[in-house]
Amino acid sequence: MRKTKAVNIGAIALLALVSAASAQERQVSVRISNFNPPQHPLSVALTAWANDVEKASNGSIKPQLFHAQQLGKAFDQYDMVRDGIADFAYVVPGYQPGRFPIIAAAELPFILTSGTSGTVGVDQWYRKYAESELKDVRYCFAFVAEPGTFHSRSKEIKLPSDLQGAKVRPAQATVAAWVASLGGTNVQAAAPEARDIIEKGVADVIAWPYGSLLQFGIDKFTKLHVDAPLFSTAFVFVMSKKVYAGFSENQRAVVDAHCNSDAARRIGKQWADYESAGEKTLRGRADQKFIPLTPESLKQWRTSSEPLVAKWKDGVRAGGGNPDEVMAELRSSLGKVGAAY
Numbered sequence: 001m002r003k004t005k006a007v008n009i010g011a012i013a014l015l016a017l018v019s020a021a022s023a024q025e026r027q028v029s030v031r032i033s034n035f036n037p038p039q040h041p042l043s044v045a046l047t048a049w050a051n052d053v054e055k056a057s058n059g060s061i062k063p064q065l066f067h068a069q070q071l072g073k074a075f076d077q078y079d080m081v082r083d084g085i086a087d088f089a090y091v092v093p094g095y096q097p098g099r100f101p102i103i104a105a106a107e108l109p110f111i112l113t114s115g116t117s118g119t120v121g122v123d124q125w126y127r128k129y130a131e132s133e134l135k136d137v138r139y140c141f142a143f144v145a146e147p148g149t150f151h152s153r154s155k156e157i158k159l160p161s162d163l164q165g166a167k168v169r170p171a172q173a174t175v176a177a178w179v180a181s182l183g184g185t186n187v188q189a190a191a192p193e194a195r196d197i198i199e200k201g202v203a204d205v206i207a208w209p210y211g212s213l214l215q216f217g218i219d220k221f222t223k224l225h226v227d228a229p230l231f232s233t234a235f236v237f238v239m240s241k242k243v244y245a246g247f248s249e250n251q252r253a254v255v256d257a258h259c260n261s262d263a264a265r266r267i268g269k270q271w272a273d274y275e276s277a278g279e280k281t282l283r284g285r286a287d288q289k290f291i292p293l294t295p296e297s298l299k300q301w302r303t304s305s306e307p308l309v310a311k312w313k314d315g316v317r318a319g320g321g322n323p324d325e326v327m328a329e330l331r332s333s334l335g336k337v338g339a340a341y
Helices: 002-024 041-056 074-082 103-107 115-133 173-181 191-199 211-215 241-246 249-257 261-283 295-318 323-336
Strands: 028-033 061-066 088-091 138-144 149-152 167-169 205-208 224-227 234-239 289-292
Touching: 028 074, 028 241, 041 061, 041 249, 041 261, 061 249, 074 088, 074 234, 103 115, 103 138, 103 173, 103 234, 103 295, 103 323, 115 138, 115 234, 115 261, 115 323, 138 261, 167 173, 167 191, 173 295, 191 205, 205 211, 211 261, 234 241, 295 323
Parallel strands: 028 061, 028 088, 167 205, 224 289
Antiparallel strands: 088 234, 138 234, 149 205, 149 224
């Protein structure tokens, strides 16, 4: 009888401990902002990420996804997390020229060749700098788009000089600076508005990867493509410091386990695969024309991008950084994963 009683007391004590732990693990609802439409591959990947976090936390973290700029414009995502409008968000640093100079290195022309392996290289490199550059928020991971190029409505673009007088929707700030230096005019618009400005002729060229043309229906208007990977676009996925601090120890561990280079790779791969499939589709269509670059014309493109590197270096120096060291580290990181240009 004494032994049975002792066992029962032990079981009751254990149950009390479990109940106490469960009580501490309060349920937290988090708002995740995504400016892309729900069917976009990034939205699909983000939904899978959110589901994994909820499952790993035994339902104590309840993600609420807000797609298609429901919480705010694409250009405002970083400040939305900082100001508590969103708890997590995709951010395009290149939408705000000069504000995030380090990560802008990944957006320079002729830096990387792959969205999938490039994502791993960029994320592993940027972790050293993210806390200081993204000081208002908590860093989760970075990823990059499959390299993009220029797509035109009517004018064949073979040389950098062909962008003179063109109205271009740039992919990010570095491409915008490139276009301006070549005599083109930039027409700024977030991804969801890109089709509208191309369809109406407000812009006649767009700088993007291929699959996104199909995703937003822009392939109906842009039929001419520079047949070379020229640049990429960097993204960061960030969270509210306040929300993270309010998580339990276990919840923080769950989020940390989903904020690493492996998580970044899964996001980057899903998007890169989509963009690559889009390129294959467009190459199989008779109404699309791909303009190859000769060795001489490619050399001209490279030369035309050199001022962008110089400007980027000035921005890093202004922030107290060493641009040569930063770039060497990025190229080394990309080289290790086979994604260096």
